[in-house]
Amino acid sequence: MNPIFAFVSCRFGVILFLGCLLSTGCSRPDTSDASEYAEFVFTNGSIYTGDSSKPWVSSIGISGGKLLYVGDEIGLRKVVASETQRYDLQGNVVLPGLHDQHVHALWGGLVYSGADRTKCVIPQGLAVDNFLELLQTCVSKATKSEWITGGQWDVLALGVNPHRELLDKISTDVPILLDDTSGHGAWVNSLALKMAGVDSETLAPSGGGVIERDASGEPTGVLWETAIDLVRNKIPLTSDNILRESLIWSLNEMLSHGITSFTEASNGFVAGSLKEAQLYSELAGEGVLKQRARLCLNWNWYSRDGTNLSVIENRKQYIGGRLNLDCVKIYLDGVPTEAHTAAMLEPYARTHKGSNEQTDSGSLVLEQSETNQAVIKFDKEDLSVKFHAAGDAAVRSGLDALEAAYKQNGSPSLRHSIGHSGFIDKTDLPRAYKLNATFEMSPYLWTPSPIANELAREVGAERAERAWPVRDAIDAKALVVAGSDWAVVPSVNPWIGIETLVTREQVGGSEKSFGKSQAISVLEAINLFTVNAAKHMNKEDRLGRIAEGMLADLIVIDRNPLDIPASEIHKIQVILTMIEGEVVYQK
Numbered sequence: 001m002n003p004i005f006a007f008v009s010c011r012f013g014v015i016l017f018l019g020c021l022l023s024t025g026c027s028r029p030d031t032s033d034a035s036e037y038a039e040f041v042f043t044n045g046s047i048y049t050g051d052s053s054k055p056w057v058s059s060i061g062i063s064g065g066k067l068l069y070v071g072d073e074i075g076l077r078k079v080v081a082s083e084t085q086r087y088d089l090q091g092n093v094v095l096p097g098l099h100d101q102h103v104h105a106l107w108g109g110l111v112y113s114g115a116d117r118t119k120c121v122i123p124q125g126l127a128v129d130n131f132l133e134l135l136q137t138c139v140s141k142a143t144k145s146e147w148i149t150g151g152q153w154d155v156l157a158l159g160v161n162p163h164r165e166l167l168d169k170i171s172t173d174v175p176i177l178l179d180d181t182s183g184h185g186a187w188v189n190s191l192a193l194k195m196a197g198v199d200s201e202t203l204a205p206s207g208g209g210v211i212e213r214d215a216s217g218e219p220t221g222v223l224w225e226t227a228i229d230l231v232r233n234k235i236p237l238t239s240d241n242i243l244r245e246s247l248i249w250s251l252n253e254m255l256s257h258g259i260t261s262f263t264e265a266s267n268g269f270v271a272g273s274l275k276e277a278q279l280y281s282e283l284a285g286e287g288v289l290k291q292r293a294r295l296c297l298n299w300n301w302y303s304r305d306g307t308n309l310s311v312i313e314n315r316k317q318y319i320g321g322r323l324n325l326d327c328v329k330i331y332l333d334g335v336p337t338e339a340h341t342a343a344m345l346e347p348y349a350r351t352h353k354g355s356n357e358q359t360d361s362g363s364l365v366l367e368q369s370e371t372n373q374a375v376i377k378f379d380k381e382d383l384s385v386k387f388h389a390a391g392d393a394a395v396r397s398g399l400d401a402l403e404a405a406y407k408q409n410g411s412p413s414l415r416h417s418i419g420h421s422g423f424i425d426k427t428d429l430p431r432a433y434k435l436n437a438t439f440e441m442s443p444y445l446w447t448p449s450p451i452a453n454e455l456a457r458e459v460g461a462e463r464a465e466r467a468w469p470v471r472d473a474i475d476a477k478a479l480v481v482a483g484s485d486w487a488v489v490p491s492v493n494p495w496i497g498i499e500t501l502v503t504r505e506q507v508g509g510s511e512k513s514f515g516k517s518q519a520i521s522v523l524e525a526i527n528l529f530t531v532n533a534a535k536h537m538n539k540e541d542r543l544g545r546i547a548e549g550m551l552a553d554l555i556v557i558d559r560n561p562l563d564i565p566a567s568e569i570h571k572i573q574v575i576l577t578m579i580e581g582e583v584v585y586q587k
């Protein structure tokens, strides 16, 4: 049961008891047909409906968790009874609740909640001296048997090539594993390599694994993709309490940014598929999970406990409350950074470090026939497939597999998505519409993340200019949604994503832009997070817009994104987040 929220807003100058609206103990309007009256109304606001025929209204009425009325104040009168509670928006803006279609909520919580004492949080973009200084502080607090994990580093910001010897200077007694900014690379010290038994003889594992080596064949301590697992498997498991505390922190963090619905893009890689599914299920059962959450279950990526397939098989037993497990994650490639693990149609602009090839174009993790077979199977089982597809060859491979499934099974009952869609060949753009597929974009990745700089260096300026081709995709009638990819990026704040979709510049505006030709309008950007996301989830009749009969998932924000310079959108603050008529966050 929701506690009574005594809502006192200096800004609004009104006092309301919103919590009452949400609990069964509320008294309904004294009328013979209570269902025709709102328990609660918002008035005097700028309410964005998402409906192109009438995009803005001033008031709404809510009853039973649904929108009973949407329109002007005159019409509102017919749903107001003596006991209806009023909330004067005083001109503030209401939007449909936001959907983050690609987030790693548990990972974000582990990195940023502070629940895990051994996590060494190092801000992205630090040069090597500052980086090692912070690492030193973390290591000095560790006990001898403890591992230090955390991050995140990137080669450009470090200014030197990461090497185990740099970490050995910090400690040879404490094993260290630090993630890079993409989440696809790790930097470890000599002790960690030794504990994992990785030496000059060790072969890189299949599935895109790379063990970087120096001229003499010794591992440098930099590992990519599946090669990380060789060391990661040796790290002691995080306790259930820390996992739980981290995820709850993460859920609240997302609510504070207006995220009412999210997709956990990779269930399993933090603590194992089974453990993560059980944790979500537990929180959903207790009502702690307020958001609508979809888990995309790892199929061919890392799971600590090796339970990927059994969790997919038994997924229905974890579904409940607002939790759904109707999505499977298939990794097609890696990242277009220095690792060159993203599969590109054309070779990278730079020679891969440690590679003898003059040019390489990355490679797919799976044979096309394997991908096709898996997608045909999952599609038939009414699972939504989310690909990890960063390079344009991976995007094409994903579309090819969706086409194979379409031919065999007909139109999908649940939409599938091409996750990241960093590069899309122009000839592939119209295929998404034809296949009822969705392009999921990562607007937080081009700024403020250092990944963008590294990416531009590796693929060359021309291709970087068309990275994440949001404009082209929308113009090709594709359904486009957005995801933060937190904790790959340092913040889950969706207003950063909305701003950078519009500006294609650094957060706050900058001379330098990233793919300016792919910029979209503010309303288009908001639609990615609302109506498009709902459509992707097959929930467009209940979510994503503010319309009569829809669920009351909405947010109140402190300024109108259309009335401020686009470079200030990231400053927008959420005043209130509501899910199905329940106030789940208030500033």
Ligand SMILES: [Zn+2]
Pocket (backbone or CB within 6 Å): 102, 104, 265, 266, 485, 488
């Ligand atoms: Zn991701």
